[in-house]
Amino acid sequence: MLAVQTLDARPFQTPLGRLSRGEAPQRSLEDRLAHATVRKIESKEHVFCEGDPRLHVFRVEEGVIAIYKTLCDGRRRIIDFAYPGDLLGLGVLDEHILSAQATSAAKVRCFSAASLEAMAENDADLALKLYKSVCQELSATRSLLVTVGQxxxxxxxxxxxxxxxxxxxxxxxxxxxxxxxxxxxxxxxxxxxxxxxxxxxxxxxxxxxxxxxxxxxxxxxxxxxxxxxxxx
Amino acid sequence: MLAVQTLDARPFQTPLGRLSRGEAPQRSLEDRLAHATVRKIESKEHVFCEGDPRLHVFRVEEGVIAIYKTLCDGRRRIIDFAYPGDLLGLGVLDEHILSAQATSAAKVRCFSAASLEAMAENDADLALKLYKSVCQELSATRSLLVTVGQxxxxxxxxxxxxxxxxxxxxxxxxxxxxxxxxxxxxxxxxxxxxxxxxxxxxxxxxxxxxxxxxxxxxxxxxxxxxxxxxxx
DNA sequence: CGTGCGCTTGACATTGATCAAAAACAGTGG
DNA sequence: CCACTGTTTTTGATCAATGTCAAGCGCACG
CATH class of the missing domain: 1.10.10.10 (Winged helix-like DNA-binding domain superfamily/Winged helix DNA-binding domain)
Structure with a gap:
């Protein structure tokens, strides 16, 4: 694994994540995301790596991000490409279990994973949005599995x-x-x-x-x- | 696709699903499932097929259920095996996009998909449970993808x-x-x-x-x- | 005892990986 | 504008891994 500093390891402000915790539970995810910080990612730059603390959740705004896992013998398995609109970094663990790297110059909107999940605990609407987002991701992964398998x-x-x-x-x-x-x-x-x-x-x-x-x-x-x- | 009658196409009672809608939003998923109907599945019997209306969500109690997709040329791609404790039939669409067939005699606990999702709309805790369940499924599918891919x-x-x-x-x-x-x-x-x-x-x-x-x-x-x- | 299904084993063919090299392209600096 | 360098893509030759076809075996069941 490369020892590069990844985006998710760098601290930055997530204004909307902080502001809306608890005080506007019915605010839509779209709405929340609309005000989050946007970061520019160079081609080949990592957004996060396997094992990094899962501090932020991202939404791709521009470009393409490759989500991949590195096998212990160095081979790389790309799980999916994330295109504009896709969410990145959702999960249940406090570490990333996959790496994310821009295949070309890209922009991502980012905000705090902890506050997102804290919000979801009191906001069924948000939790359902997360659920549906992951369902779609699951469906895409399954379809890739079908393609790749046989x-x-x-x-x-x-x-x-x-x-x-x-x-x-x-x-x-x-x-x-x-x-x-x-x-x-x-x-x-x-x-x-x-x-x-x-x-x-x-x-x-x-x-x-x-x-x-x-x-x-x-x-x-x-x-x-x-x-x-x-x-x- | 086989023209067999699948379990999910058959009507049956889902007492807990009905009872708990709205009146006990903080009741745990485990609790709800504990009282749902249990059905016995013969070896090779289908729980549901691609294209069936998604009426129920299931939890495997005993045995193994193969989740698969049929390719148009007849090849079959198994996406996953579901073991006791695993949930079956979660999704965002009103049709099953995969088939589920018992590889051996099995038992599943089943209850209404619609009422589950209706409950989740007012119960962030339940919605988060669903989210986490799908996250785990996603993680398992990804790991299979890694295995199968290269x-x-x-x-x-x-x-x-x-x-x-x-x-x-x-x-x-x-x-x-x-x-x-x-x-x-x-x-x-x-x-x-x-x-x-x-x-x-x-x-x-x-x-x-x-x-x-x-x-x-x-x-x-x-x-x-x-x-x-x-x-x- | 026979039949059918699932598992194993063998011989052979085919696909895609590997190794190797050349060509196209993107920067960089003169 | 052109030469120079490193990266990416294309193409070719060869080989190993897995699929295909075919046969035989073992077990369960009627």
Missing amino acids: RSAVERVAAFLLGLRRRSGDEAGETVKLAMRRSDIADLLGLTIETVSRTLTKLRTMGVIDVELGGTTVTLRDAARLADLANE | RSAVERVAAFLLGLRRRSGDEAGETVKLAMRRSDIADLLGLTIETVSRTLTKLRTMGVIDVELGGTTVTLRDAARLADLANE
Whole structure:
């Protein structure tokens, strides 16, 4: 594990977290988050690492954050990418059990985990919001598990591209921006960078997608065929 | 999808769910569950199927329930096994998005999903319990994702056996009972039955485990070495 | 005693990982 | 604007791990 100083280890103000404790229990989570501090994250900077004290909860405002776990032999398993709107750092323990690292420049809104959870104890509405947020996360993780567990490289990459389009911006858009490296995609899908690259070229020669030079923008030429290949 | 009638599609009484709505908001989840109806599930019987209306939430009392998703080509992906104490059927949608099937004879305690969620709206304590339950489920799913994503057959099977010991009964016990078929283990770990079988014999010839004839009971001869192989 | 189901084992094929190298790209400084 | 360096991506050749196909075994049950 890198010995970098992570965002969550640095102290900072969480005005809304403090202000609203107890005095406005019906205030919505959105409302609370709207006033929290926003922090800028450089590409490759960590938001938090496994084992760090879980001081803050974050919401992604811009960019993409990779949530991952490091295996003891150094391999890295990305659990999910967090896109704008997603919450980061929820949990029941007082330590982070995963690491979070920006795959590109990003912004996160952050506020105190302790006060959030203290608020939730007296605010069923907030607690239910947390519950639902985690339910969605669970559902996303399960769907990744399905993808990764028993599918071929083509199926995995196709499903990834479709999922990316679904989650980042417009549902029916023709192009998706890959705000991460091949190695990030590989670690998410349980493949190697070489296989990811080969699979993308394969899809390109099949005429299903187009990959811009530099490989950061993908155009879905034939989304129906891609969905077919993904075997959803 | 099989056209069987599942437990959740059958109407039945949920006395505690009804009784406690609104009148005892501080009553614990445990307390509520303690009085709910218990149903017996035959081996291979479904508790619910993908697409069924999500009428009830269940808690496993005895046996093992496989939570799975069916891929469109018929492959089956087991997401998790639910052991006694685990909750089943939590979610935000009004349909089940997964199927649940007993791998052996089992018992589940069941009560109304709607009234549970209605209760949670006025009971922060209950809502937080739900939140924490889902957090744990999320954590388990993530750990399976790590296992399945990029590990060898030996690592997966070793991790599975250790996880089984951890979850079913005593932490340090020498023997674990496999209350499921090889095909269930295979569908959980993203392997084939043949590979699971071969891997178990490999571990046996290595002297790390012992497999009883019939293959339902496994003795962990050398748990430390097994943990080493699992590469946790 | 026969039948069916689940488990094991073997031979072979295929997929994706590994090793290696070249090409494309992004910065940096001249 | 161009040369230089390090990073990322692409492509190729080879190999090991796991899937596939096929057969046999053991146990439970009628």
